[in-house]
Amino acid sequence: MQPKLIIHGGAGSSLKSKGGIQAVRQDLHGIVQDVYDRLAAGASATEAVILGCQLLEDNPRFNAGTGSVLQSDGQIRMSASLMDGAAQRFSGVINVARVQHPIDLAAYLQQEQDHVLSDYGSAELARLLGCPVYDPATDLRLQEWLEERSGNFTREMAGVVAEGEPIASEAGRGTIGVVALDQEGRLAAGTSTGGKGFERMGRVSDSAMPAGNYANPQAGISCTGIGEDIIDECLAAKIVIRVTDGLSLAQAFERSLTEAQQNQRDLGAIGLDRTGAIAWGKTSEILLAAYHTGARIDDTLEWVNQGLVGTA
Numbered sequence: 001m002q003p004k005l006i007i008h009g010g011a012g013s014s015l016k017s018k019g020g021i022q023a024v025r026q027d028l029h030g031i032v033q034d035v036y037d038r039l040a041a042g043a044s045a046t047e048a049v050i051l052g053c054q055l056l057e058d059n060p061r062f063n064a065g066t067g068s069v070l071q072s073d074g075q076i077r078m079s080a081s082l083m084d085g086a087a088q089r090f091s092g093v094i095n096v097a098r099v100q101h102p103i104d105l106a107a108y109l110q111q112e113q114d115h116v117l118s119d120y121g122s123a124e125l126a127r128l129l130g131c132p133v134y135d136p137a138t139d140l141r142l143q144e145w146l147e148e149r150s151g152n153f154t155r156e157m158a159g160v161v162a163e164g165e166p167i168a169s170e171a172g173r174g175t176i177g178v179v180a181l182d183q184e185g186r187l188a189a190g191t192s193t194g195g196k197g198f199e200r201m202g203r204v205s206d207s208a209m210p211a212g213n214y215a216n217p218q219a220g221i222s223c224t225g226i227g228e229d230i231i232d233e234c235l236a237a238k239i240v241i242r243v244t245d246g247l248s249l250a251q252a253f254e255r256s257l258t259e260a261q262q263n264q265r266d267l268g269a270i271g272l273d274r275t276g277a278i279a280w281g282k283t284s285e286i287l288l289a290a291y292h293t294g295a296r297i298d299d300t301l302e303w304v305n306q307g308l309v310g311t312a
């Protein structure tokens with residue numbers, strides 16, 4: 001089977017500078033190429049998803065791992081999940097701190113009896129596995145938090161896309177995600193986030209729920225956007241189940257994104273199905289996604305005012 005791959009680095013409201021677009025494009029395309037090379041060399045869908053999430057978590061441009069936004073109390077707490085579509089098994093960590101790759105903890109939990117851990121349990125697991133203590137904060141995220149603090153917390157969310165140059169004016173929709181189809185026809189999906197930024201302590205992200213990350217043998221989906229909106233739509237699981245019940249991936253996206261728009265949600269999603277179809281959708285203005293069709297790499301960075309759903 002021809003492997004397929006799609007990744008995202010969040011959704012947002014604007015791409016202001018062409019230089020910014022090119023920088024994001026270069027980063028996303030580079031990661032797509034690296035991960036696709038592994039798939040082409042025989043890596044499993046779950047291995048590809050884990051690698052893609054690690055690379056995106058390491059990139060300070062995106063709101064996951066290094067470069068995560070700070071919560072209302074000035075701390076970084078991250079959430080991540082992995083879904084092995086072939087096994088139809090979900091695992092994840094919620095509000096974990098001081099680790100470099102939250103996705104690694106989610107991956108470890110695939111083989112455990114307990115599949116989802118919250119903050120305290122995630123910290124214990126990181127200690128058990130000997131994960132080095134790691135500070136994912138960047139100067140930019142700290143500056144954003146300090147600015148907000150001096151403004152008496154008037155902003156609802158953090159800017160989560162730009163590192164260095166202002167390519168997004170405001171967001172809070174940052175997340176990273178990867179969906180892969182391997183040579184054996186197996187699907188997997190992974191999603192990781194620093195959250196919404198300035199959120200209340202203990203707030204739980206969609207990224208470590210089946211609402212934000214879901215896969216089965218038929219389809220795999222990773223979401224980005226406002227977590228509360230994604231949870232209310234139960235978006236990832238809804239799209240996957242619609243494909244399982246007979247809709248094409250494009251039809252499942254179209255129906256689900258139309259409902260989300262009617263409900264005034266602010267979100268985006270990427271996905272693959274078992275036939276190799278690639279689709280994405282958004283109610284936000286931009287979606288920072290890139291994909292490999294097996295023949296070429298392309299992206300959605302300039303895909304604006306073209307409807308709710310795109311396919312490749």
Ligand code: GLY
Pocket residue numbers: 173174175193194195196204205206207223224225226227228230
């Ligand atoms: N979608 C990421 C979050 O809201 O936490």
